[in-house]
Amino acid sequence: MENAHIVTHEEVMFFDTDCGGVVHNLAYLRMVETCRTKLGTAMGFDVREMGETMRFPVVLRTEADYKQPAKLADELEIHGRLEEWGKVRFWCAFEVRRREDQALLLKCRQQLALVQMPEGKVLRLGDQPLLPS
Amino acid sequence: MENAHIVTHEEVMFFDTDCGGVVHNLAYLRMVETCRTKLGTAMGFDVREMGETMRFPVVLRTEADYKQPAKLADELEIHGRLEEWGKVRFWCAFEVRRREDQALLLKCRQQLALVQMPEGKVLRLGDQPLLPS
Amino acid sequence: MENAHIVTHEEVMFFDTDCGGVVHNLAYLRMVETCRTKLGTAMGFDVREMGETMRFPVVLRTEADYKQPAKLADELEIHGRLEEWGKVRFWCAFEVRRREDQALLLKCRQQLALVQMPEGKVLRLGDQPLLPS
Amino acid sequence: MENAHIVTHEEVMFFDTDCGGVVHNLAYLRMVETCRTKLGTAMGFDVREMGETMRFPVVLRTEADYKQPAKLADELEIHGRLEEWGKVRFWCAFEVRRREDQALLLKCRQQLALVQMPEGKVLRLGDQPLLPS
Numbered sequence: 279m280e281n282a283h284i285v286t287h288e289e290v291m292f293f294d295t296d297c298g299g300v301v302h303n304l305a306y307l308r309m310v311e312t313c314r315t316k317l318g319t320a321m322g323f324d325v326r327e328m329g330e331t332m333r334f335p336v337v338l339r340t341e342a343d344y345k346q347p348a349k350l351a352d353e354l355e356i357h358g359r360l361e362e363w364g365k366v367r368f369w370c371a372f373e374v375r376r377r378e379d380q381a382l383l384l385k386c387r388q389q390l391a392l393v394q395m396p397e398g399k400v401l402r403l404g405d406q407p408l409l410p411s
Numbered sequence: 412m413e414n415a416h417i418v419t420h421e422e423v424m425f426f427d428t429d430c431g432g433v434v435h436n437l438a439y440l441r442m443v444e445t446c447r448t449k450l451g452t453a454m455g456f457d458v459r460e461m462g463e464t465m466r467f468p469v470v471l472r473t474e475a476d477y478k479q480p481a482k483l484a485d486e487l488e489i490h491g492r493l494e495e496w497g498k499v500r501f502w503c504a505f506e507v508r509r510r511e512d513q514a515l516l517l518k519c520r521q522q523l524a525l526v527q528m529p530e531g532k533v534l535r536l537g538d539q540p541l542l543p544s
Numbered sequence: 545m546e547n548a549h550i551v552t553h554e555e556v557m558f559f560d561t562d563c564g565g566v567v568h569n570l571a572y573l574r575m576v577e578t579c580r581t582k583l584g585t586a587m588g589f590d591v592r593e594m595g596e597t598m599r600f601p602v603v604l605r606t607e608a609d610y611k612q613p614a615k616l617a618d619e620l621e622i623h624g625r626l627e628e629w630g631k632v633r634f635w636c637a638f639e640v641r642r643r644e645d646q647a648l649l650l651k652c653r654q655q656l657a658l659v660q661m662p663e664g665k666v667l668r669l670g671d672q673p674l675l676p677s
Numbered sequence: 678m679e680n681a682h683i684v685t686h687e688e689v690m691f692f693d694t695d696c697g698g699v700v701h702n703l704a705y706l707r708m709v710e711t712c713r714t715k716l717g718t719a720m721g722f723d724v725r726e727m728g729e730t731m732r733f734p735v736v737l738r739t740e741a742d743y744k745q746p747a748k749l750a751d752e753l754e755i756h757g758r759l760e761e762w763g764k765v766r767f768w769c770a771f772e773v774r775r776r777e778d779q780a781l782l783l784k785c786r787q788q789l790a791l792v793q794m795p796e797g798k799v800l801r802l803g804d805q806p807l808l809p810s
Binding site: 300 | 733739
């Protein structure tokens with residue numbers, strides 16, 4: 279379980295870039311969001327169910343290191359994996375790489391908890407799988 | 412009521428532009444969203460209440476004509492007004508202008524209805540004010 | 545050429561939805577952007593080249609009719625095709641459908657021109673293919 | 678100079694929220710972008726000039742701690758200040774607070790450099806003001 283790993287693919291669109299000619303820092307984080315959602319699915323989180331039970335993974339902390347810029351039409355790979363799994367919090371780690379040469383563009387870590395909305399109550403994580411006990 | 416009119420202000424940010432050096436077509440529509448929400452408030456829609464009653468104005472149709480491009484750091488005015496008020500549908504009209512020379516950058520019209528979520532039921536509009544009868 | 549047709553796929557992410565519980569009207573248009581870029585590629589536009597020659601397709605008009613809402617985790621198909629090809633302007637047409645039941649969620653048409661940036665000069669379209677003559 | 682401080686204001690819009698009923702984590706970072714741009718202006722960066730000289734402040738690292746969620750129609754204050762000023766890198770720090778009760782919603786730090794595009798060359802920072810020497 280702790281080795282859950284996933285790769286998502288994105289092609290840089292006009293709306294990802296800014297007038298500096300490269301991808302805007304926020305656009306990479308949107309790509310990370312998509313990767314994390316699919317990583318969650320791979321770990322057993324049912325996204326559709328979340329919309330009904332109102333139990334959502336919530337980001338507590340984001341750390342992002344921007345290494346190199348991507349450009350329009352670049353094909354990107356977003357690698358996501360579960361890094362650490364605690365009693366109420368877990369960490370995911372991401373790398374964005376340019377597909378062509380595997381250049382590392384972004385490293386990112388996010389700490390999350392599972393929260394019952396709308397109360398905002400933090401739920402205990404189970405041992406295995408990633409569902410509240 | 413039919414004359415409700417509002418002006419919101421935006422400064423073009425990096426994330427509004429793309430690598431063509433001008434504002435991306437989607438960014439203007441986000442500015443229109445903000446203007447329309449504030450127009451709604453001026454017309455008596457209480458946005459905070461919407462989040463609780465789950466009665467939302469829903470866009471049925473958008474028409475947008477892009478006239479001239481805006482650039483990084485341009486100061487923009489978004490003019491919004493109620494154009495037409497029917498039994499279940501209403502139209503709002505918007506113009507985005509560059510503040511400096513009042514150049515018209517975008518003309519936009521949107522048709523909306525008031526919908527009860529999560530059922531998606533379209534509500535009848537009252538005569539005056541803009542609340543369901 | 546006039547029959548160029550493409551289908552792109554999107555899964556509804558949290559960032560596509562709003563507190564009304566359904567996909568925000570702007571999110572569909574971002575999906576249309578992606579579809580149109582890939583339609584352009586299929587028609588012979590080289591996006592990477594655009595970033596270098598600064599010749600970009602520019603949206604002149606958008607018409608969007610919102611038919612039914614999509615929800616978190618819905619799998620969507622965006623169908624795009626070239627609808628009309630003129631001397632300096634062309635129209636593309638899009639439909640967003642829910643994959644599961646092919647329900648029509650959005651119909652959209654966009655009129656575009658090919659523009660030389662940063663001058664903003666509108667270029668004549670060639671007969672075939674879609675490159676300036 | 679090191680005490681440059683600015684406050685920007687945002688009202689939570691529908692597009693800032695997601696189906697969890699609260700503001701999406703990316704939306705706060707867009708608000709931070711706007712605050713940082715205006716902080717830059719207060720420190721002497723001329724944004725319009727950047728678009729011409731192609732010298733841009735580039736985010737190298739983002740750290741964001743999400744403390745409490747904001748909801749639709751909340752009025753937010755984004756406090757930004759210059760935290761550290763080095764030879765080639767500088768740090769900015771931000772807090773997002775709910776205006777009504779000053780509740781702290783987000784703490785964020787960003788490390789930046791000044792970069793000459795399109796080469797991507799990192800420029801030396803001057804002593805005072807924040808322009809390359």
